Amino acid sequence: MRVSSLLTAALASLVLAQPHVAPREGGSEEQQVAKLIEEIKADVLQSLHQREETMRKRGEQASCNARNIVFRREYGSLSKQERLNYIEAVKCLQKLPTRTPQSVAAGAKSRFDDFVVVHIQQTLDIHFSGVFQPWHRWFLHRYEKALREECGYEGYQPYWDWAKYHTAPEKSPIFNGDAYSLGGNGDFIPHQGPVIVPPAGVGGGNIQLPAGVGGGFVTAGPFANMTINLGPVGGLEGTAPGPDGGLGYNPRRLKRDVGPAMNTRYANYTTVLSKMAGSWAFGTEANTSSVDLLFKPDIASYRLLSEGVPYTIEIGPHGGIHYTISGDPGGDLFTSPGDPAFWVHHGMMDRMWTFWQALDPKKRHSELSGGNYGHITWANSPPSRKALLSDPINMGYAAESTTIGEVMDTLGGPLCYFYI
Numbered sequence: 111m112r113v114s115s116l117l118t119a120a121l122a123s124l125v126l127a128q129p130h131v132a133p134r135e136g137g138s139e140e141q142q143v144a145k146l147i148e149e150i151k152a153d154v155l156q157s158l159h160q161r162e163e164t165m166r167k168r169g170e171q172a173s174c175n176a177r178n179i180v181f182r183r184e185y186g187s188l189s190k191q192e193r194l195n196y197i198e199a200v201k202c203l204q205k206l207p208t209r210t211p212q213s214v215a216a217g218a219k220s221r222f223d224d225f226v227v228v229h230i231q232q233t234l235d236i237h238f239s240g241v242f243q244p245w246h247r248w249f250l251h252r253y254e255k256a257l258r259e260e261c262g263y264e265g266y267q268p269y270w271d272w273a274k275y276h277t278a279p280e281k282s283p284i285f286n287g288d289a290y291s292l293g294g295n296g297d298f299i300p301h302q303g304p305v306i307v308p309p310a311g312v313g314g315g316n317i318q319l320p321a322g323v324g325g326g327f328v329t330a331g332p333f334a335n336m337t338i339n340l341g342p343v344g345g346l347e348g349t350a351p352g353p354d355g356g357l358g359y360n361p362r363r364l365k366r367d368v369g370p371a372m373n374t375r376y377a378n379y380t381t382v383l384s385k386m387a388g389s390w391a392f393g394t395e396a397n398t399s400s401v402d403l404l405f406k407p408d409i410a411s412y413r414l415l416s417e418g419v420p421y422t423i424e425i426g427p428h429g430g431i432h433y434t435i436s437g438d439p440g441g442d443l444f445t446s447p448g449d450p451a452f453w454v455h456h457g458m459m460d461r462m463w464t465f466w467q468a469l470d471p472k473k474r475h476s477e478l479s480g481g482n483y484g485h486i487t488w489a490n491s492p493p494s495r496k497a498l499l500s501d502p503i504n505m506g507y508a509a510e511s512t513t514i515g516e517v518m519d520t521l522g523g524p525l526c527y528f529y530i
């Protein structure tokens with residue numbers, strides 16, 4: 111395990127970095143993001159050590175400490191062997207028997223499908239609501255655990271650094287179609303991009319989003335010709351809705367429409383920087399040495415930056431990257447975890463939230479509500495109470511359930527990981 115050497119390297123940079131003291135320079139947004147992340151990591155490792163010291167003095171042991179913390183890494187930074195190990199574990203999960211009764215979901219054919227089922231069943235409760243971020247954090251963690259404990263994977267869940275490949279995601283290590291990728295793009299078919307249709311009464315008109323550079327079946331790389339069993343729930347371009355509200359058996363081949371248009375527009379370095387620090391935190395604002403400036407945006411604006419404003423062109427990087435994958439099942443919010451690429455996208459979603467929390471941990475490890483996305487209904491419609499830390503995170507037949515409060519801190523409770 112390389113964790114201890116990673117930690118040593120990170121701690122060494124902490125000594126040199128002296129976070130928050132040096133005045134900030136401008137630099138490209140990419141450099142600003144990198145610098146901010148270095149500071150976050152240094153602060154987190156330092157606080158981990160401080161916490162351990164404090165507890166040691168009391169004769170207690172921190173359950174998550176510098177020796178057992180694990181780090182999730184960017185997909186392209188994994189070695190070829192590590193990528194192969196991840197791919198093999200996902201394929202293994204797709205061969206293990208399902209735990210979902212066929213009476214619940216006749217389309218569930220594997221352990222992998224168990225995770226797709228629970229997402230389909232709860233889609234309308236777990237998006238644009240207070241449980242969104244914690245639910246998907248736990249979802250990923252339990253998926254990672256299944257890969258490790260049921261399929262012998264020794265690494266951790268990788269993430270897709272959206273901005274890193276935004277000019278050509280189809281050529282990234284994730285989608286280039288080589289033996290170490292998550293499969294190639296869909297074969298090119300001339301087509302239009304997805305259309306967002308606001309429900310009756312919402313107004314604003316249909317929103318035409320740009321297309322990717324694929325559109326057809328995935329025919330190269332490890333998940334070439336992979337069979338999708340569940341969904342789609344509402345139907346997709348060229349694919350009718352599946353039976354039983356998407357829970358029925360509907361075998362078909364994986365399609366993708368990866369391309370730069372959506373990625374660049376909705377998930378570039380400006381996006382990533384804004385989510386963590388607000389678009390004004392560096393450079394142009396006069397007082398860039400104030401730590402407080404970094405504490406914006408608050409939970410409500412973070413959620414809007416991240417998930418967009420429903421039925422507007424500003425769909426945010428969450429939707430923007432779902433549509434960067436697109437295709438089938440990637441273009442169907444309900445069934446989207448059925449594309450192996452879902453999991454690296456949500457790895458980055460969780461990474462962003464983890465970093466945002468780390469900028470003001472005392473407050474943000476319990477901050478859940480704020481704005482319309484903090485309630486227990488989709489965008490608070492119909493109006494509902496705010497989500498609570500005691501609310502459940504239900505994993506159905508996929509894994510054990512928990513509560514929101516248990517997963518707010520990735521360095522506490524049942525969790526002990528961070529991102530590099």
Ligand SMILES: *[C@@H]1O[C@H](CO)[C@@H](O)[C@H](O)[C@H]1NC(C)=O
Nearest residue numbers: 327328329330331333334335
């Ligand atoms: C995927 O299916 C296509 C069309 O049937 C075929 O040409 C291709 O060889 C298959 N690829 C793999 C890796 O099985």
Ligand SMILES: *[C@@H]1O[C@H](CO)[C@@H](O)[C@H](O)[C@H]1NC(C)=O
Nearest residue numbers: 374375376377378380381384
């Ligand atoms: C980068 O993303 C932001 C939203 O986060 C968007 O407003 C901007 O137009 C994007 N840049 C490009 C070049 O598309």
Ligand SMILES: *[C@@H]1O[C@H](CO)[C@@H](O)[C@H](O)[C@H]1NC(C)=O
Nearest residue numbers: 396397398399400401402403
């Ligand atoms: C910048 O912020 C610091 C810390 O909040 C404050 O002490 C200082 O007066 C500010 N400087 C200016 C020019 O506003």
Ligand SMILES: [Cu+2]
Nearest residue numbers: 229236237246
């Ligand atoms: Cu989701």
